[in-house]
Amino acid sequence: MRVYGVELPSRLLLGTALYPSPAIMADAIRASEAAVVTVSLRREGAQADDGAGAGQRFWGLVRDLGVRVLPNTAGCHSVKEAVLTAHMAREVFGTPWIKLEVIGEDDTLQPDVFGLVEAARILTQDGFQVFPYTTEDLVVAGRLLDAGCEVLMPWGAPIGSGRGLNNPYALRSMRAHFPDVPLIVDAGIGLPSHAAAAMEMGYDAVLLNTAVARAGDPVAMARAMARAVEAGRLAYEADPIEPRDMAAPSTPVIGAAVFT
Amino acid sequence: MAGTRPRILVIGAGVTGLVTATVLAERGAEVSVIHRADPATRASHFAGGMLAPWCEAADASAALMGPGAEAIDWWAGHFTETRRQGSLLVAARRDLGELNRFARRTTHYRICGAPDIAALEPDLAGRFEQGLFFAAEAHLDPRAALATLATGLERRGVAIRAGEATERDHDGFNHVIDCRGHAAAPALPDLRGVRGEMMLLRCPGVALHRPVRLLHPRIPLYVVPRGNDCYMVGATMIESADRRAVTARSAMEMLNAAYALHPAFGEAEILETGSNIRPAFPDNMPLLRQEGNVLHLNGMYRHGFLLSPAFARRAAVIVLGEDTTQPGEAA
Numbered sequence: 001m002r003v004y005g006v007e008l009p010s011r012l013l014l015g016t017a018l019y020p021s022p023a024i025m026a027d028a029i030r031a032s033e034a035a036v037v038t039v040s041l042r043r044e045g046a047q048a049d050d051g052a053g054a055g056q057r058f059w060g061l062v063r064d065l066g067v068r069v070l071p072n073t074a075g076c077h078s079v080k081e082a083v084l085t086a087h088m089a090r091e092v093f094g095t096p097w098i099k100l101e102v103i104g105e106d107d108t109l110q111p112d113v114f115g116l117v118e119a120a121r122i123l124t125q126d127g128f129q130v131f132p133y134t135t136e137d138l139v140v141a142g143r144l145l146d147a148g149c150e151v152l153m154p155w156g157a158p159i160g161s162g163r164g165l166n167n168p169y170a171l172r173s174m175r176a177h178f179p180d181v182p183l184i185v186d187a188g189i190g191l192p193s194h195a196a197a198a199m200e201m202g203y204d205a206v207l208l209n210t211a212v213a214r215a216g217d218p219v220a221m222a223r224a225m226a227r228a229v230e231a232g233r234l235a236y237e238a239d240p241i242e243p244r245d246m247a248a249p250s251t252p253v254i255g256a257a258v259f260t
Numbered sequence: 261m262a263g264t265r266p267r268i269l270v271i272g273a274g275v276t277g278l279v280t281a282t283v284l285a286e287r288g289a290e291v292s293v294i295h296r297a298d299p300a301t302r303a304s305h306f307a308g309g310m311l312a313p314w315c316e317a318a319d320a321s322a323a324l325m326g327p328g329a330e331a332i333d334w335w336a337g338h339f340t341e342t343r344r345q346g347s348l349l350v351a352a353r354r355d356l357g358e359l360n361r362f363a364r365r366t367t368h369y370r371i372c373g374a375p376d377i378a379a380l381e382p383d384l385a386g387r388f389e390q391g392l393f394f395a396a397e398a399h400l401d402p403r404a405a406l407a408t409l410a411t412g413l414e415r416r417g418v419a420i421r422a423g424e425a426t427e428r429d430h431d432g433f434n435h436v437i438d439c440r441g442h443a444a445a446p447a448l449p450d451l452r453g454v455r456g457e458m459m460l461l462r463c464p465g466v467a468l469h470r471p472v473r474l475l476h477p478r479i480p481l482y483v484v485p486r487g488n489d490c491y492m493v494g495a496t497m498i499e500s501a502d503r504r505a506v507t508a509r510s511a512m513e514m515l516n517a518a519y520a521l522h523p524a525f526g527e528a529e530i531l532e533t534g535s536n537i538r539p540a541f542p543d544n545m546p547l548l549r550q551e552g553n554v555l556h557l558n559g560m561y562r563h564g565f566l567l568s569p570a571f572a573r574r575a576a577v578i579v580l581g582e583d584t585t586q587p588g589e590a591a
Contacts, residue, residue, distance in 0.1 A: 020319060020320055020321065020544070021320070021321075021540075021542065021543045021544035021545075022452075022542045022543075022544075023542040023543035023544075024543070026542070057445075057450075057451070057452035057453070057501070058452055058499040058500075061452075061542060214361070216364070216365060
C-alpha cells in the first residue's frame with residue numbers, strides 16, 4: 001500500500017506499548033514483519049531536562065529494528081496538547097508522520113472528532129502528514145480529508161478492548177464511500193480473525209498493539225496477525241463469493257449416478 | 261588468616277549493593293562499600309518492598325519465580341520485620357477480564373470471592389467481588405530493611421564510605437563489583453532507565469494488612485502497608501530516565517487507585533512523593549557482566565528486593581567460587 005507517497009511493504013502496523021519487555025517487543029515486531037511501528041512520545045520522555053531525550057535508549061531499541069516509525073499523540077485530550085505533542089514528536093523522531101489522537105471520552109477513549117478535525121487542519125498546515133484516529137463517521141471522514149489528511153484510521157472498537165469490528169456495516173460503508181483513500185482499521189482488534197475480517201472488507205491495513213503485546217506469547221501472536229492480515233488481503237483481492245441462503249452444491253447433482 | 265581473605269569493593273549502597281556486600285561478607289570476604297551519601301539517589305529508596313514473585317511473574321517473566329521464592333527466605337533471615345502475610349490482588353468490576361488473564365499467567369494463588377476478601381482485609385468488605393490471594397508472598401519496608409543490612413555490615417567490620425568511586429579506589433582490591441543501578445549506564449550501553457513514581461500516605465481511616473494490588477489494564481498499582489497508618493502507593497512505569505518530580509498525571513493515577521481501593525484514602529495525608537529510575541536491560545532481567553576488572557551486577561528493573569539475593573549469590577560464586585559450606589554453617 002502507498003500512503004503519503006511511501007510504499008509500505010506490509011499491511012500491518014504495530015504499536016510498541018505494553019510488552020513484557022523491550023526484548024520481547026523487538027522479537028514481536030520482527031515476527032510481525034510490520035511496515036510501521038507506532039511510538040508514544042510520552043513514554044519516550046522527550047521532555048527530559050538533559051535535552052537529549054531521557055527515553056533515548058528505549059527509542060534506540062525501536063530504531064535498531066529498521067522499521068518506519070509513526071509517532072502518536074496518545075493520551076492527548078485537547079487540540080493544543082495534541083499539536084504540541086506532534087511538534088515534539090517531529091523533533092525527536094525526525095518524521096513528518098503523526099498518528100493524531102484527540103481523546104474525547106475517558107471510558108471508551110473515543111476520538112473527539114471536532115478537536116481531531118481542528119488539530120488535523122493545524123498540523124497539515126504546519127507540514128505534518130497526519131494519520132487521524134477517527135470513528136467510522138462519514139461526515140467527519142470527509143472533513144478530515146478536507147483538512148488535508150490523505151489516510152483515515154477508523155476504530156474497530158475502543159482501544160485495548162479486543163472486541164474486533166463493532167460496526168461492520170459502517171466500516172463497509174466507509175470503504176465504499178472512499179474507494180481511493182487509504183483506510184486503516186486502528187484499535188479494537190483482539191484476534192487474527194478480526195484483522196482478517198477488516199482486510200476482507202478491503203481495508204488497506206490494520207493497526208494494533210494490545211492484542212499482540214498482552215498476549216501470553218506476543219511473538220507467536222505477532223506472527224498470527226501477520227498471516228491473518230495477509231490472508232484477509234489475498235481473499236479481498238481474490239474476489240470472494242457472495243453468501244446465499246440455500247445450498248449450492250459444489251458437484252453437479254443432475255445426472256449423477258444412482259447407486260441402489 | 262586475614263591476609264588470605266579476598267578483598268572486594270562494592271560500589272553502590274542500594275539494595276543490590278548492600279545485599280551483595282552482605283552475601284560476600286557472610287562468605288568470609290573482606291568487603292568495602294562505597295556509595296553516594298544521599299539515599300534519595302537510590303531507586304530502592306522508593307521501592308514498594310513487595311516480595312511478590314508470583315504476582316510479578318504474571319506481567320514479567322516466569323523466570324522470577326525461583327529467585328523470588330529464594331528472596332522471601334533470605335529477607336526473613338536478615339530482616340525480622342519481613343511480613344509474610346501474602347498479597348491480595350483485586351479488580352474493579354470493569355476489569356474482571358484482566359483478572360482471568362492474570363490468573364492464567366501465574367501460580368501460587370487461590371481465587372477469592374467477596375467473603376474471602378472480607379476475611380483477609382475487613383476494610384475491603386463489600387468493595388470487590390473477586391480477587392486472587394498469593395499466600396506465600398511477603399513484604400517489607402525497604403528503607404528499614406536497607407538500614408538493617410547496613411548496620412549488620414558495619415557490625416561485621418565492613419567499611420561503608422560515602423563518595424564517588426574512582427579508578428584509584430579499585431587499587432588493593434581483588435574484585436570490584438559495580439552495583440550502581442542506572443548511574444552505571446555510561447558503562448553499560450544496553451542499560452536503560454524506566455522511571456517510577458510513588459507516594460507515601462498516612463491514612464488512619466484504613467487498615468490493610470498486606471500489599472493490595474489493583475489490576476489496571478496498563479500499570480499494576482499497589483498499596484503497601486508500612487505500619488503506623490502509613491501506606492506506600494506505587495508505581496508508574498515510564499520508558500524514560502527523566503528524574504524530575506512526580507507529574508500531576510501520575511499523582512492522579514496513583515491517588516485514584518488508592519481511592520478506588522477505599523474512599524477513606526481521600527482523607528489521607530500525603531507525606532511524600534518520590535521518583536527515581538529503575539535500571540533495566542532489554543529483557544528486563546538482571547545480569548552479571550565483567551567489563552575490564554569490574555563485575556557489573558545491574559538491571560534489577562522492578563525487582564531489586566526480589567532478585568538481589570539470588571543474583572548476589574551468583575556474583576559471590578563468580579568472585580569467590582562455589583560455596584562449599586553446609587547450610588547453617590555460614591559465618
